Amino acid sequence: DDAEIILNPSGKFVQGGPDADTGLTGRKLMVDSYGTFAPHGGGAFSGKDATKVDRSGAYMARYIAKNMVAAHLANRCQVTLAYAIGEKDPVMVDVNTFGTGICEDDCLSAAVRKAYDLTPAGIIKQLNLLNPMYSRTAAGGHFGREDFPWENVEHMSDLAAYIV
Secondary structure, three states: OOOOOOOOOOOOOOOOHHHHHOOOOOOHHHOOOOOOOOOOOOOOOOOOOOOHHHHHHHHHHHHHHHHHHHHHOOOOOOOEEOOOOOOOOOOOEEEEEOOOOOOOOOHHHHHHHHOOOOHHHHHHHHHHOOOOOOOHHHHHOOOOOOOHHHHHHOHHHHHOOOOO
């Protein structure tokens, strides 16, 4: 009864596939991210600006997961954010702690929604994504290097305060 069905909220969809969604480099996310270890939507990071949730959403999911583990809310964590074109808030926030969380995963997902502004503008502000840094991702990748803001471990109490 509480299901919401969203059909093409941004209007007419005329171009899809690799031509429309590979970014500047022509690489899809499989190349730019963890390979097959972490599931993702497909799109691309490289060549897309921070307003595109293909890129900024992945960075924010990484940031939240790292902070959740650093705050000892879980020993292992995967955060998944899903967006619909034309909708500013994510249509799904999923936390999977693989059974290592201090509460059920649904509890942590609800805390994430409350603790963080997950709109593109909120993510850009939180991670300072307007700062020119993206050329460094071309060599060495997007993840696992402490010089990127989405790799920072901070604001851990912000998330913990929302766990009920």
